[in-house]
Amino acid sequence: MPELQFGVVFADFDLLIRAAGTTALLWAAAFSVGWSAGWIVAFGRRSPRLVLAIPARGFVECFRNTPVLVQLIWFYYALPVLIGIQMPAFGAAVLALGLNGTAYCAEIHRNGLQSVAIGQWEAGRALGMGRLRVFFRIILPQAVSRMIPAYTNRAVEMAKNTSVASVISVHELMYNARLFSSQNYVPLETFTVVAGIYFVVIWPISLASSLIERRRSA
Amino acid sequence: MTSPEPVVLSATAITKRFGTVDVLKGVDLTVRKGERIAILGSSGSGKSTLLRCLNLLERPTGGTIALDGRTIGRPDGKGCQRYDERELDRVRTRVGMVFQQFNLFPHMRVIENVMEAPRGVLGKSKAEAQAIAERQLAAVGLAEKATAWPAQLSGGQQQRVAIARALAMDPEVLLLDEPTSSLDPELVGEVLAAIRALSDEGRTMLIVTHELGFAFHFATRVLFLHDGKVLEEGPPEQVLKAPREERTRRFIERFTERRF
Ligand SMILES: Nc1ncnc2c1ncn2[C@@H]1O[C@H](COP(=O)(O)OP(=O)(O)O)[C@@H](O)[C@H]1O
Numbered sequence: 001m002p003e004l005q006f007g008v009v010f011a012d013f014d015l016l017i018r019a020a021g022t023t024a025l026l027w028a029a030a031f032s033v034g035w036s037a038g039w040i041v042a043f044g045r046r047s048p049r050l051v052l053a054i055p056a057r058g059f060v061e062c063f064r065n066t067p068v069l070v071q072l073i074w075f076y077y078a079l080p081v082l083i084g085i086q087m088p089a090f091g092a093a094v095l096a097l098g099l100n101g102t103a104y105c106a107e108i109h110r111n112g113l114q115s116v117a118i119g120q121w122e123a124g125r126a127l128g129m130g131r132l133r134v135f136f137r138i139i140l141p142q143a144v145s146r147m148i149p150a151y152t153n154r155a156v157e158m159a160k161n162t163s164v165a166s167v168i169s170v171h172e173l174m175y176n177a178r179l180f181s182s183q184n185y186v187p188l189e190t191f192t193v194v195a196g197i198y199f200v201v202i203w204p205i206s207l208a209s210s211l212i213e214r215r216r217s218a
Numbered sequence: 219m220t221s222p223e224p225v226v227l228s229a230t231a232i233t234k235r236f237g238t239v240d241v242l243k244g245v246d247l248t249v250r251k252g253e254r255i256a257i258l259g260s261s262g263s264g265k266s267t268l269l270r271c272l273n274l275l276e277r278p279t280g281g282t283i284a285l286d287g288r289t290i291g292r293p294d295g296k297g298c299q300r301y302d303e304r305e306l307d308r309v310r311t312r313v314g315m316v317f318q319q320f321n322l323f324p325h326m327r328v329i330e331n332v333m334e335a336p337r338g339v340l341g342k343s344k345a346e347a348q349a350i351a352e353r354q355l356a357a358v359g360l361a362e363k364a365t366a367w368p369a370q371l372s373g374g375q376q377q378r379v380a381i382a383r384a385l386a387m388d389p390e391v392l393l394l395d396e397p398t399s400s401l402d403p404e405l406v407g408e409v410l411a412a413i414r415a416l417s418d419e420g421r422t423m424l425i426v427t428h429e430l431g432f433a434f435h436f437a438t439r440v441l442f443l444h445d446g447k448v449l450e451e452g453p454p455e456q457v458l459k460a461p462r463e464e465r466t467r468r469f470i471e472r473f474t475e476r477r478f
C-alpha cells in the first residue's frame with residue numbers, strides 16, 4: 001500500500017473545481033445543442049419526403065455507430081483540413097458532443113412523438129386548432145413528459161462523455177487532472193478525487209431521473 | 219315542418235379513395251338546421267370516413283362540401299378541390315366532432331380540455347373561456363369534475379367531457395362517431411342522455427351509431443350507408459320499421475337480435 005498524499009490534491013482543489021466548471025459548461029452547451037437540433041433531425045426522420053428522411057437517417061446512424069472519441073478528433077483535426085478553418089478546442093468539443101447528442105435526442109424525440117396517439121392530433125385539429133398549435137399545446141407536452149427518463153439518461157451519458165474533450169486540450173476536469181497528476185506524480189490520489197467529483201455531479205441527475213420515473217409509474 | 223330550415227351543411231358527390239380502395243363512392247347529403255341524422259351501416263361501410271370528410275379531417279378525393287351555402291376550397295381545374303389549411307381550420311371551428319375513443323387531452327385537467335379551443339382558437343379571454351367551460355360541463359352533469367384529470371374519470375364521463383369540449387366552440391353542426399361504442403354497457407345510457415339533451419336546444423347533429431333504439435327516438439332522419447353509398451334514407455319510422463332495401467332489413471335484424 002503506497003503512502004497516500006491527498007493533501008497535495010486538496011491544496012489545489014480550487015483548480016479542479018474551476019475545471020469542473022468548464023466541464024459543466026461544455027456539458028450544458030452540448031446538451032442544449034443536441035436537444036434542440038434533435039427536433040430538426042426527428043422531423044426529418046418522420047418526413048414522408050425521402051430527400052429529408054434519408055439524410056436524417058444517415059446522420060443518426062453515423063453518429064450512433066462511431067466512437068465519440070473519433071468524432072471529437074475528427075471535428076478538431078480533420079474538419080479544419082476540409083474547410084480551412086481551425087476551430088478552438090472548446091468549440092470543436094461542443095460541436096462534436098452536440099451533434100452526437102443530436103443523433104441520440106432525435107431518436108428520443110421521435111419515439112416520444114410516436115408515443116402520442118394519432119387521435120390527439122385529430123382531436124386538436126377537429127377543434128379548429130392549427131398544426132403548430134396542436135403540436136405545441138397537445139403533442140409536445142405529452143411527448144416530452146413521457147421521454148424525461150430517456151432525456152436524463154442521455155444527459156448523464158453526455159456528462160461522462162465530456163471527459164474525452166481532454167484529448168484535444170479542452171481545459172476541463174479530465175485535462176486538468178491529467179496535467180496535475182503528471183506534474184505532481186500523484187495519479188492515484190488525483191484520479192480518485194476526480195472520479196469523486198464526476199460522481200457527485202452526475203449521481204443526483206440519475207437519482208432525479210429514477211425518482212421521476214417512479215412517480216410517473218405510480 | 220312547414221317552411222324548410224336553411225341548409226347548414228351539404229355534401230355533393232363525395233368520393234374517397236385510400237390507395238386503390240374506393241371507400242366512398244359518391245355520397246350526397248343535405249343537412250338542414252336542427253336536423254338530427256343517424257347514420258347506420260355495417261363496419262367498413264365508410265361511416266367514419268364520411269363524417270371525417272364532412273369536417274375535412276379527411277380530404278375527399280372528389281366532390282364538394284359546403285358550409286352555410288359556401289363551398290369549401292376551390293376547384294383545381296382538374297375536377298378536384300384545393301383546400302387551404304387556414305380555411306379548413308375555420309371550417310372545423312364550426313363543425314364539431316366527438317370521437318369513439320374520446321381523445322381527451324390527458325395532460326390537461328377536465329376544464330382545461332374544454333377551455334383550450336375557445337381560448338386558443340376563438341381568442342376568448344380566460345374568464346370567458348372558463349365561464350363557457352363551466353356552463354358546458356354543467357350541461358353534461360360534470361361541473362364537479364372540472365379540476366379532475368381525464369384518467370380519473372370513467373369512460374362515460376370522459377365522453378361527456380368530450381361532448382362539452384366540442385360544444386364549447388358552439389358549432390353549427392356536431393358530428394358524433396360511435397360515441398358509445400367503446401363504453402361498457404352500463405355507461406352507454408348516461409352518454410346517450412347527454413346527447414339527447416342537446417336535441418332540446420335544437421342542435422344540428424349527425425351521429426353514427428349502432429344503438430337502433432336510440433336512433434329511432436332521437437333522429438329526425440336515418441341514413442343507411444352500404445359499400446360507400448347511401449343505400450336508403452328517410453324518417454326513422456320508415457327506414458327502421460319498414461326498410462325498402464333488403465340489405466337494410468338484414469342489417470336491422472342483425473342488430474335487433476343482438477339486444478337479447
Ligand atoms: N386512413 C385510411 N387508410 C386506408 N384505408 C382506410 C383508412 N381509413 C379507413 N379506411 C378503410 O376504409 C373502409 C371504411 O372505413 P370506415 O369509414 O372507418 O368504416 P366504418 O366507420 O363504417 O366502419 C375500411 O375498409 C377501412 O379499412
Ligand SMILES: [Mg+2]
Binds near residue numbers: 265266395396
Ligand atoms: Mg367507424
